[in-house]
Amino acid sequence: MQATLYIIGVGPGDPDLLTIKALNVLRRCPVIATPKATQNGHSTALSIVQQALPVAETHEKEIMELHFPMKKIQLGQEPDPEVLQAWQYAAGKIFAILSQGRDVAFPTLGDPAIYSTGYYLYATILEMHPEVRVQFVPGISAMSSCSATTHTPICLGDDMLAVIPATFSDNRLRQILETFDTIVLMKVHRVMDHLISLLNDLNLLDKAALVERVGMEDERVIGDLSVLAGQTGQVHYFSTIIVRKK
Numbered sequence: 162m163q164a165t166l167y168i169i170g171v172g173p174g175d176p177d178l179l180t181i182k183a184l185n186v187l188r189r190c191p192v193i194a195t196p197k198a199t200q201n202g203h204s205t206a207l208s209i210v211q212q213a214l215p216v217a218e219t220h221e222k223e224i225m226e227l228h229f230p231m232k233k234i235q236l237g238q239e240p241d242p243e244v245l246q247a248w249q250y251a252a253g254k255i256f257a258i259l260s261q262g263r264d265v266a267f268p269t270l271g272d273p274a275i276y277s278t279g280y281y282l283y284a285t286i287l288e289m290h291p292e293v294r295v296q297f298v299p300g301i302s303a304m305s306s307c308s309a310t311t312h313t314p315i316c317l318g319d320d321m322l323a324v325i326p327a328t329f330s331d332n333r334l335r336q337i338l339e340t341f342d343t344i345v346l347m348k349v350h351r352v353m354d355h356l357i358s359l360l361n362d363l364n365l366l367d368k369a370a371l372v373e374r375v376g377m378e379d380e381r382v383i384g385d386l387s388v389l390a391g392q393t394g395q396v397h398y399f400s401t402i403i404v405r406k407k
């Protein structure tokens with residue numbers, strides 16, 4: 162039987178938020194191919210899996226750590242050659258294992274449908290090998306977990322929701338903050354000063370809360386964002402802001 166690549170959302174950090182399906186598929190796969198952002202760093206997705214699976218089971222598996230450089234990607238534009246090369250390298254390595262008849266699990270943080278490497282890998286491997294079998298396993302997203310932690314609904318009734326990376330350099334961020342009822346801001350860590358002043362301008366500062374490293378041991382919830390003014394770079398990359406107007 163042809164082997165399958167499973168792209169699996171493992172939630173944002175708390176291993177208890179892995180779904181039963183994710184766990185069952187991870188248990189079955191002999192190989193875990195896991196993304197990491199730096200060459201010498203470690204994979205957060207893998208560490209979530211390792212906390213959820215019994216040690217003995219993890220030891221029996223082949224672990225393949227793959228470096229996916231973190232660079233801005235704009236859809237419709239050719240990605241940075243280093244990024245493209247990394248996707249192609251990863252797709253090639255994974256395909257070689259699938260060709261041996263072995264299933265591969267590719268755990269990815271949160272849900273693979275939301276700003277995740279999983280879909281870039283999917284597109285690349287399909288382009289190189291259109292016959293490849295891929296299945297997605299959805300996961301709990303960081304925004305769902307931040308919503309639960311802060312007791313903030315994401316949308317109710319006729320609310321309109323926007324989920325965006327906070328890194329737009331043009332006017333879109335202001336327009337979105339003006340237009341939508343709930344705005345989930347991701348990738349906020351490098352633009353905190355800009356965000357705080359924009360939220361202040363729009364009288365939204367008291368409607369916003371930031372959750373850093375939700376579900377991890379050192380999780381922080383910051384309800385008053387003004388305490389972070391002048392601290393751009395001081396919050397972790399794993400930080401999400403929910404702005405809810407109502």
Ligand SMILES: C[S@@+](CC[C@H](N)C(=O)[O-])C[C@H]1O[C@@H](n2cnc3c(N)ncnc32)[C@H](O)[C@@H]1O
Binds near residue numbers: 173174348372
């Ligand atoms: C590349 S995106 C991955 C999103 C992920 N696929 C999801 O479904 O949540 C990375 C962004 O997700 C958010 N994020 C991921 N893990 C988080 C965590 N544990 N706590 C807070 N935000 C997190 C942050 O906004 C971070 O900049």
